[in-house]
Every structure is written in structure tokens, then in C-alpha cells.
Amino acid sequence: xxxxxxxxxxxxxxxxxxxxxxxxxxxxxxxxxxxxxxxxxxxxxxxxxxxxxxxxxxxxxxxxxxxxxxxxxxxxxxxxxxxxxxxxxxxxxxxxxxxxxxxxxxxxxxxxxxxxxxxxxxxxxxxxxxxxxxxxxxxxxxxxxxxxxxxxxxxxxxxxxxxxxxxxxxxxxxxxxxxxxxxxxxxxxxxxxxxxxxxxxxxxxxxxxxxxxxxxxxxxxxxxxxxxxxxxxxxxxxxxxxxxxxxxxxxxxxxxxxxxxxxxxxxxxxxxxxxxxxxxxxxxxxxxxxxxxxxxxxxxxxxxxxxxxxxxxxxxxxxxxxxxxxxxxxxxxxxxxxxxxxxxxxxxxxxxxxxxxxxxxxxxxxxxxxxxxxxxxxxxxxxxxxxxxxxxxxxxxxxxxxxxxxxxxxxxxxxxxxxxxxxxxxxxxxxxxxxxxxxxxxxxxxxxxxxxxxxxxxxxxxxxxxxxxxxxxxxxxxxxxxxxxxxxxxxxxxxxxxxxxxxxxxxxxxxxxxxxxxxxxxxxxxxxxxxxxxxxxxxxxxxxxxxxxxxxxxxxxxxxxxxxxxxxxxxxxxxxxxxxxxxxxxxxxxxxxxxxxxxxxxxxxxxxxxxxxxxx
Ligand code: TNX
Numbered sequence: 001x002x003x004x005x006x007x008x009x010x011x012x013x014x015x016x017x018x019x020x021x022x023x024x025x026x027x028x029x030x031x032x033x034x035x036x037x038x039x040x041x042x043x044x045x046x047x048x049x050x051x052x053x054x055x056x057x058x059x060x061x062x063x064x065x066x067x068x069x070x071x072x073x074x075x076x077x078x079x080x081x082x083x084x085x086x087x088x089x090x091x092x093x094x095x096x097x098x099x100x101x102x103x104x105x106x107x108x109x110x111x112x113x114x115x116x117x118x119x120x121x122x123x124x125x126x127x128x129x130x131x132x133x134x135x136x137x138x139x140x141x142x143x144x145x146x147x148x149x150x151x152x153x154x155x156x157x158x159x160x161x162x163x164x165x166x167x168x169x170x171x172x173x174x175x176x177x178x179x180x181x182x183x184x185x186x187x188x189x190x191x192x193x194x195x196x197x198x199x200x201x202x203x204x205x206x207x208x209x210x211x212x213x214x215x216x217x218x219x220x221x222x223x224x225x226x227x228x229x230x231x232x233x234x235x236x237x238x239x240x241x242x243x244x245x246x247x248x249x250x251x252x253x254x255x256x257x258x259x260x261x262x263x264x265x266x267x268x269x270x271x272x273x274x275x276x277x278x279x280x281x282x283x284x285x286x287x288x289x290x291x292x293x294x295x296x297x298x299x300x301x302x303x304x305x306x307x308x309x310x311x312x313x314x315x316x317x318x319x320x321x322x323x324x325x326x327x328x329x330x331x332x333x334x335x336x337x338x339x340x341x342x343x344x345x346x347x348x349x350x351x352x353x354x355x356x357x358x359x360x361x362x363x364x365x366x367x368x369x370x371x372x373x374x375x376x377x378x379x380x381x382x383x384x385x386x387x388x389x390x391x392x393x394x395x396x397x398x399x400x401x402x403x404x405x406x407x408x409x410x411x412x413x414x415x416x417x418x419x420x421x422x423x424x425x426x427x428x429x430x431x432x433x434x435x436x437x438x439x440x441x442x443x444x445x446x447x448x449x450x451x452x453x454x455x456x457x458x459x460x461x462x463x464x465x466x467x468x469x470x471x472x473x474x475x476x477x478x479x480x481x482x483x484x485x486x487x488x489x490x491x492x493x494x495x496x497x498x499x500x501x502x503x504x505x506x507x508x509x510x511x512x513x514x515x516x517x518x519x520x521x522x523x524x525x526x527x528x529x530x531x532x533x534x535x536x537x538x539x540x541x542x543x544x545x546x547x548x549x550x551x552x553x554x555x556x557x558x559x560x561x562x563x564x565x566x567x568x569x570x571x572x573x574x575x576x577x578x579x580x581x582x583x584x585x586x587x588x589x590x591x592x593x594x595x596x597x598x599x600x601x602x603x604x605x606x607x608x609x610x611x612x613x614x615x616x
Contacts, residue, residue, distance in 0.1 A: 021512060021516045021517065022512070023507075023512065023516075023517060024134060024146055024148060024150075025133065025134075025516070025517050025520045025521075026130055026133050026134070026150075026517070027133070027185060027495050027498060027499060027513070027517050027518070027521055028185065028186060028498045028499040028501070028502035028503045029499060029502075029503045029507045029508065029509075029512075029513070029517075030130065030150050030151070030152035030503075030507075031151050031152045031153060031503075031504060031507065032149075032150070032151045032152075033148055033149075033150050034148060034149045034150075035146065035147070035148045036110070036111065036146075036147030036148055036149070037147060038112050038146075038147050039112065039144040039145060039146055039147060040110050040111065040112055040113075040114070040115055040144070040145045040146075040147060041089075041112075041142070041143075041144060041145075042070075042091075042135060042142065042143040042144070042145055043089075043141070043142050044070075044071050044072065044141050044142075045089055046072050046089050046090065046091060047072065047073055047074075047075055047085065047089065047090045047091070048061070048062075048072055048073065048074045048075065048090070048091045048092075048093065049075050049077050049085065049090050049091065049092045049093070050074055050075070050076060050077065050092075050093045051076075051077050051078060051092075051093070051094055051095055051096045052095045052096070053074065053076045055093075055095060055124060056125065056255070056256050056258070057093075057119075057121075057122075057124040057125035057127075057128050057258075058074075058093055058124070059256070060125065060128060060256060060257065061093070061128045061131075061132075062074055064128075064132060068140070069140035069141055070140075070141050071141055077092075087113065087114050088113050088114065089113070089114070090114045090115070091114070091115040091116075091117070091131075092114065092115065092116045092117065093117050093124065093128075094116060094117065094118045094119075095118075095119065095120050095124055097118045101118070101119065101120070101123055101153065102153035103123075103153065103154075103157065104121075104122045104123050104126060104153055104154050104157070104188075105119065105123045105126075105151070105152060105153030105154075106118060106119030106123040106124060106126055106127030106130070106150075106151075106152055106153075107119070107127070107149070107150070107151050107152075108127050108130055108131060108148075108149070108150040108152075109149050109150075110134075110145055110146065110147050110148050110149075110150075111147055112147060115131070115145065117131060121258070122188070122258040123153070125183075125257070125258045126152065126154075126186050126258075127152075129183065129184055129185075129186060130150060130152065131145070132184075133184075134146065136520075136524055154186065154501065154502045155501065155502060155503060155504050155505075156455065156468075156469065156470035156471060156501050156502070157188075157469055157470060158188070158189055158417055158469045158470025158471070158472070158501075159186065159187045159188050159189060159470055159471065159472075159497075159498070159501035159502060160187065160188075160189035160190070160191050160262075160417065160419075160470060160471070160472030160473070160501075161178070161182050161187050161189075161190060161191070161472065161473055161475070161490075161494065161497070162190075162191035162192075162193060162419075162472055162473065162474040162475055163175075163178060163190070163191070163192060163193065163475050163477070163486070164193040164196065164474075164475060164476045164477045164478075165192065165193060165194060165199075165201050165477070166193060166194065166195055166196030166197075166198055166199040166200070166201055166273070166477075167196060167198050167199070167295065167476065167477045167478045167480075168477040168478075168480055168481050168482075169199065169201060169215075169238075169239070169240030169241070170477075170483060170486070171240070172242070172246050172249065172250060174483045174486075175192075175250050176250070176253050177483070177530075178190075178486075179250075179253060179254050179257055179259055180257070181490075181491075181494065181530070182257070182259055182494075183257035183258070183259060185494060185495060185497075185498035186498060186501075186502050187259070187494075187497070187498060187501065188258055188259055188260060189259065189260050189261075189262060189470075189472070190254060190259050190260070190261045190262070191262045191264060191329060191472060191474075192261055192262065192263050192264060193264045193266075193329075193476075194242075194263055194264055194265060195214075195264070195265050195266045195270070195271070195273060195274065195331075196266055196270045196271075196272075196273065196292075197270050197271070197272035197273060197291075197292035197298045198217055198220075198272075198273065198291060198292040198293070198295075199214065199215055199216075199217060199239065199240075199241075199273050199291060199292075200214030200215050200241065200273040200274055200277065201215060201240065201241045201242060202241060202242055202244075202247060202263070202265075202319070203241060203242065203243045203244050203247075204314075204315050204318050204319075205244070205318060206314050206315070206318065207277070207278065207311065207314070207315065209277040209278060210273075210274060210277050210278070210315075211241040212277070213276055213277035213291070214273035214274055214276055214277040214291060215239045215240060215241040215273070216237060216238070216239035216291060217237070217238050217239065217273075217290075217291040217292060217293050218237055218290065218291070218293060219233040219234055219235050219236055219237065219238070219293050220233065220234050220236065220238050220293060220294075221233055221234075221293060221294040221295060222234050223439065224439070224479075225294050225295035225296055225478070226296070233293060233294075244318075244322060247322050247323075248322060251322065251323060251324070260325045260326075260327075261323060261325060262323075262325060262327045262328065262329050262381065263319055263322075263323050263328060263329065264328075264329035264330070264331055265312075265315060265316065265319060265328070265329070265330060265331065266330075266331030266333075267302055267312060267330055267331050267332070267365070267369065268301045268302040268303075268304065268332075268335050268362065268365050269297065269298070269301045269302075269331070269332075269333065269334050269335030269336065270297075270298070270331055270333065270334060270335075271298075271300075271301060271302050272289060272291065272292045272298040272300050273291045273292065274302070275289045275300055275301075275302070276289040276290050276291045278311065280307055281302050281303065281307075281308050281311065282300055282301070282302070282303055282339065283301075283303035283339045283340065283342070283343040283345065283346065284339070284342075284343075287300075295478040297334045297336060298336075299336050299338045299339060300339060301335050301336065301339055301340070302365075303339070303340070303343065303345065303346070304340075304346065304349060304361060304364065304365050305345065309368060309369075312369065313369075313372050316328065316369070316372065316373065316376075317376075320373075320376050320378060325378075326378060326379055327378065327379050327380070327381050327396065328373055328378055328379075328380060328381070329380070329381045329382070329398075330366065330369050330370075330373070330380050330381070330382055331382065331383060332362070332366055332382035332383050332385050332386040333382075333383035333384075333385045333400070334383075334385065335362055335385065337358035337359070337361075337362075340358045340361060341358060346358070346361060349361065349364075355389075356389065357389075359388045359389030360389045360390070361389070362385070362386075362388065362389050363386070363388070363389035363390040363391075363392070366380070366382060366386050366392050366395070367390075367392045367393075369392075370392040370393070370394060370395060374394055379394055379395075379396060380392065380394070380395050380396070381395065381396045381397070381398055381417070382395055382396075382397065382398065383397075383398050383400055384397055384398065384399045384400060384401055384404075384405025384406065384409070385405075387405055387408055387409060391409065391412060391414060395414060396414060396415040396416065396417065396469070397409035397414055397415070397416050397417070398416075398417045398419055398472070399416055399417070399418050399419060399420060400419050400420060400421055400474065401420070401421070402420050402421075402422050402423075403418065403420050403423075403457050406418050406420075406457070406468070407457050407459060407460060409467070410457075410460055410464045410465070410467040410468060411460070411464055413467065414467060415467050415469050416467050416468050416469065417468075417469060417470050417471065417472055418455040418468060418470070418471045418472075419471065419472040419473065419474055420453075421443070421474070423449070423450075423453045424445040424446070424449035424450035424451075424452075424453055424493070424496075425445075425450065425453065425471070425472065425473045425474065425497070426441075426443060426445060426473070426474055426476070427445070427473050427474065427475045427489050427490050427493055427494070428440060428441045428443075428474070428475060428476040428477070428478070428479065428480070428489060429441065429442065429443030429444060429445035430442060430443055430444055430445065431445065431446055431447070431489075431493070431533050432444075432446055432536075432608065434542075434608050434609075436608035436609065437608065438479075438485065438488070439479050440479050440489070441476070441478060441479055445493070447492055447493055447496055447514065447518075447535065448510060448514070450473070450493045450496040450497060450500070451496040451499065451500070451508070451510050451513060451514075452510065453471075453500055454500070454505060455468055455470070455471040455500065455501075456468050470501060471497070471500055471501050472497075473490070473493065473494065473497045475489065475490060483531075484531040485531075487530050487531035487532060488531050488532060488533050489533075491522070491525060491530060491531070491532030491533065492518050492521070492522060492532060492533065492535070495513075495518055495521060496513070499513060514535075514538070515538050515555055518535070518557070519555075519556060519557055519558055519559050520559050522534070522535075522557065522558040522559070522601070523558050523559035523560050523561075523601075523602070526558060526601050526602055526603045526605065527602070527603070531605070532605070533607075534557060534558060534561070534599050534600075534601055534605050534606060534607035535557035535558075535599075535607060536557065536597070536599070536607050536608065536609075536610035537554040537555060537556055537557055537563045537579075537597055537599050537607070537610060538554065538555035538556075538557060539552065539553050539554045539555060540554050540563070540597040540610035540612065541610055542610060542611045542612070543612055543613070544612075544613040544615060545612070545613070545614055545615070546614075546615045546616065547587070547614070547616065548586060548587050548588075548589070548616045549584070549585070549586050549587070550584070550585045550587070550614050551582055551583070551584055552582060552583040552584075552585065552595065552612070553582040554579055554597065556599060557599055557607065558599065558601045558602075560601070560602045561599045561600060561601045561602065562574075562578055562579075562599070562600050563578070563579040563597055563598070563599050564576045564577060564578055564579065564597065564598055564599075564600065565577055565579055565583075565595055565596060565597045566595075566596050567593060567594065567595060567596075568594075569594055569596070570596070571596060571598065571609045572596055572597060572598045572609065573598075574600055579597065585614055587614050587615070587616035588616065589616055590616065591616055592613055592614060592615040592616065593613075593614045594611070594612075594613055594614075595611075595612040595613075595614065596609050596610065596611055596612075597609065597610045597612075598610070
């Protein structure tokens with residue numbers, strides 16, 4: 001009897017909990033949500049009243065509705081007599097309103113009669129993203145949207161996702177799919193890592209060999225670059241690049257989603273692909289170079305000659321002409337000084353320029369590039385190594401080796417973007433410690449770790465903290481050869497990034513995020529054709545518990561997913577027992593029961609196995 005009561009209580013409390021989600025399922029959690037009662041019924045008769053029909057956000061909403069099977073009419077309120085429209089059953093997208101909203105902010109009011117969304121520019125776009133999230137889950141052309149007043153704006157102005165297309169190349173369609181995902185989660189900066197040792201991926205008209213030679217490698221390392229079978233290669237040529245035409249198309253696509261693109265042209269390290277195309281860029285042009293075939297840090301780097309600067313500035317000129325944004329990323333990370341130390345030219349340059357050593361030479365290099373970029377009216381971003389040997393005067397620093405570089409740069413009055421690998425922002429790191437995870441670079445960055453990151457170090461003064469302009473997650477693709485693998489590695493962690501970047505610290509709550517909201521979003525991503533890592537069911541994570549009697553309650557990590565279990569040590573399959581209601585186990589003395597679970601989603605994606613040992 002006692003047991004039954006307990007089950008009932010548990011079952012009841014989870015369903016009540018779900019309805020009580022203070023954030024109405026929205027990711028990232030808004031600044032404030034005041035719930036009303038009931039729903040607005042969005043149906044084919046609902047009219048969308050707009051005061052700026054050409055607005056990009058309005059256009060986005062129109063295209064979204066059409067694609068999702070909605071048939072609603074848009075009406076330009078400037079062209080009709082407003083009196084002819086009862087406001088009943090309308091959605092007003094209003095850019096022309098009195099008063100102010102915080103930058104990128106919006107206000108969304110939903111009553112049973114009408115919806116009013118107020119926002120300008122990006123604010124209108126983000127309001128629409130929230131509205132779209134609330135519209136989900138109904139039959140085509142109809143949606144029930146819960147009555148509420150939502151006020152919202154972001155914590156940080158820079159909310160970034162990076163993608164390395166050099167180690168593996170991803171085509172235009174995938175980049176668009178990536179941008180779609182970013183837009184849905186209110187991320188606004190796409191850091192496009194276009195060049196590296198293993199490939200040059202952007203057409204430069206003046207130097208065609210960069211792509212003719214530099215975009216192709218003869219073969220690729222199989223498995224991990226270090227340890228194991230370290231000399232196994234796939235014997236298969238690999239390559240790809242974007243034409244300038246395609247780059248323009250992607251920039252335009254991103255602009256329609258209020259996403260700025262930051263192109264990264266790596267220098268002076270991570271440049272082997274460029275050197276293979278133009279050996280005169282190196283300190284030893286007599287050597288033969290080939291585009292990188294394995295991972296790690298190449299010893300061959302750009303030589304700081306006038307010829308190199310001429311070529312780099314020519315390249316940057318073409319890049320700046322394509323990309324309209326304020327920033328250009330010039331890399332600056334992991335530049336071994338071995339080739340410079342061996343070079344008479346470098347030694348002489350160090351003494352001529354009165355530089356301390358090779359670190360000083362790296363600063364000289366970045367400083368010259370910065371000067372050029374600034375003269376074109378733009379700013380550079382560099383990885384935190386650009387601090388070594390002295391920071392270029394106007395550079396923004398991306399802190400990846402922990403937070404120390406970011407802290408030092410903010411103390412010097414420079415803007416900083418936090419992206420520490422040690423804090424769960426390297427999405428190439430493994431999502432659990434299980435051997436069932438796919439090949440990755442290693443590390444350990446589970447969803448909870450990513451979620452708990454706070455980009456503002458407490459050690460900074462309030463004034464210095466203002467220099468932390470935002471946060472970014474990096475997606476290095478050494479071990480991601482397919483779009484599906486990239487999606488697996490970024491989801492659901494990207495949802496956590498979105499909340500770190502947008503939601504105020506006070507409004508973050510991991511339990512509400514992971515157990516009430518993520519499960520809804522993963523179900524939608526499932527039906528939208530994204531891959532993702534299916535979390536282990538909540539309550540089924542690996543543990544050992546002791547006692548003689550256990551009540552086991554699981555919460556599905558994806559709405560609509562099924563949980564299967566075994567007690568025989570085998571990894572469960574859909575042919576095993578399905579978990580439907582909480583389970584009761586009695587464990588005999590000196591025995592143990594080994595409960596393994598997996599989750600299978602509606603589209604057939606599977607979690608790794610969770611493992612609970614009950615010991616008596
Ligand atoms: C370091 S993060 C790198 C990349 C690698 C990555 C692997 C950074 C600025 N440089 O070149 O892909 O580690 O995690």
C-alpha cells in the first residue's frame with residue numbers, strides 16, 4: 001500500500017511539474033514570463049497585421065508559416081483602414097511603438113483574443129522565434145498558444161557558434177541548416193573557421209592556388225591522431241571550398257536571420273594549406289610542403305616577410321570586401337616558433353625591430369595585420385595567444401585556454417569573448433565518459449557542465465566585466481566527418497550555450513532546462529531532421545545504490561521517446577521490456593540487480609545505455 005501511494009505521488013508530481021514550467025518551454029529562458037489563463041487559438045482565419053511588411057523578421061515569419069503549412073493572410077496596416085479590422089483573432093507584428101526596449105529586446109502579449117509582438121530589428125526577429133517555439137505541437141495550420149506576457153532581451157550582445165570547415169568541409173546547405181539552428185536559439189555570431197593546416201576553403205581570386213592546391217589533401221588520418229594506430233591513413237583525396245558567390249549567398253542567408261559572420265583566416269600558424277600552395281610564404285621555400293593529412297599543430301608557419309604581408313593583405317582585402325561585419329578573426333593560436341628560430345631572416349628582423357624574441361615577432365606580425373584591418377575600418381579578433389609578446393592595440397581576445405587570457409585582456413581594457421575549452425564550451429569534447437560515445441578528441445563536456453558556465457569571471461571589477469562581450473562554443477571537426485556527427489556533437493549542448501549567452505544568471509535553472517524544456521526541443525529537432533545525442537533517461541544515469549528495496553522512476557529525455565530496460569546485463573533493444581510506470585525492485589540479501597536502460601526516440605535514434613546497480 002505504501003508503495004502504491006508513493007508511485008502515485010511521484011507520477012502526479014512529474015506531470016504537474018511539466019505544466020508548471022515557468023518558461024513555457026522556451027529556450028533560452030526569457031527575462032520574464034507572466035502566464036495568463038487559456039490559449040490563443042491560431043487558425044487559418046488568424047490575420048497577421050504588420051506595420052513594416054518588408055522587415056526581414058516579418059519576411060522570415062511569412063516564409064516559416066508557409067513552410068510549416070499555415071495559410072494565414074498578412075495585412076499591411078499602413079494600407080488599410082484599421083477600423084475595418086476587428087483586432088479579434090489577429091497577430092500584430094509592431095515595429096512602430098512608443099517607448100523603448102532594451103537592445104535586441106521584444107515584448108510579446110498573448111491573450112485569448114489577439115497577439116501583440118513589439119520589437120525592432122533583431123528584437124522583432126527574436127520575438128518571432130519565441131512565438132514560433134510557442135506555436136509548436138499542433139496539427140498543420142492550427143496552434144494553441146498559451147496566454148502570457150513575455151518581456152525579453154539578452155544578457156550578452158555576442159552569442160557565438162564556431163564551425164571548423166577546414167578539417168572537414170561542410171557544404172552550403174549544411175551551413176544554412178547550422179544557421180537555422182543558431183537563429184532558432186537566438187545566437188547571433190557565426191565564427192567561420194575557413195583555413196587551417198588541412199585545408200583552405202575560401203576562393204581568393206588573386207591567389208587561385210590557395211584553393212586549387214590548398215583545398216585538397218591527398219588523404220586523411222584514420223582514427224585518433226595520437227596513440228593507437230597512428231600511421232593509418234584512408235588513401236582517399238579529400239577537399240572542398242566555397243566560391244565567393246557561395247560565400248555571398250551564405251552571408252545573405254545569415255543576415256536574414258540577424259546573424260553576423262566572422263570569417264577566420266588563420267595566421268601565422270595553422271597555415272600549412274596556404275604554404276603548400278605558395279611555399280614562398282614559409283621561412284624555407286626550398287622545402288616541399290603538402291596540405292596536412294593528420295591533426296595537431298604543424299611546425300611550418302608563415303614567415304613574417306614583406307612578401308607574406310603583401311599576400312595576406314591582398315587576401316584580407318578580398319575577404320573584407322565579401323564580409324560586411326565589424327570583425328575579422330586572424331587566428332593567432334598555436335604558432336610554434338621553431339621555423340622562426342631557425343631563420344636568419346627572422347633573427348635579423350627581431351633585432352631590427354627591437355623585439356624581445358620570437359613571441360615579440362608574433363606580436364609584430366599580428367600588430368601589422370591589425371593596422372591594415374583597422375585602416376579598412378574593421379577590428380581584429382584573435383585567440384588568446386595574441387596576448388603573448390604584447391597585445392595589438394585594438395584587438396578583441398577569444399579566451400580558449402581557460403579564462404586566464406580573457407581575464408588579462410579585460411584588465412588591459414580589451415573586449416573579450418569567453419570560449420574556454422575547460423568549461424564545456426568545446427563541443428568537440430565527449431558528452432559523457434562512456435566508451436559507447438563516438439570517436440572524439442576526448443575531454444569531458446556533458447550538458448550540465450556546459451550549462452553551468454558563467455562567462456563573467458568574479459575576479460574582474462565591474463568595469464572590467466563590461467569587456468566580456470559574450471560567449472561562444474567551438475566546433476573543431478577533426479573527428480566530425482559528416483553533418484550528422486556535427487549535429488550529434490552540438491545538440492543538445494548548443495541549447496545550453498544559448499541559455500548561457502541569453503538568459504540572466506538568476507533565471508537559469510538546470511532541472512527546469514534539462515527535464516522540462518530540452519525534452520520538448522529534442523522531439524522537435526527529431527521531427528525536423530536533425531541528429532542529436534539522445535540523453536540517458538533522467539533517473540537512469542549510471543549509479544550504484546545500496547538497500548533492499550528500490551522505486552525507480554525515469555523521465556524520458558525526448559518527448560514521445562520510449563525507454564527499454566534489461567536486468568540481465570545486456571544492452572537493451574526495442575525487443576526488451578518497455579518502461580511504462582515506475583518500477584519496484586526487491587533485492588535479496590548479498591545479491592545485486594543490474595538495471596540497464598536505453599531510450600529510443602520516435603525517429604529511431606538511440607541513447608547510450610544507462611547503468612544502475614542496486615546492491616544489497
Ligand atoms: C586547439 S582552440 C585548436 C584547434 C584544434 C583544437 C582541438 C584553438 C584556438 N586551436 O586548432 O582543432 O584545439 O580541440
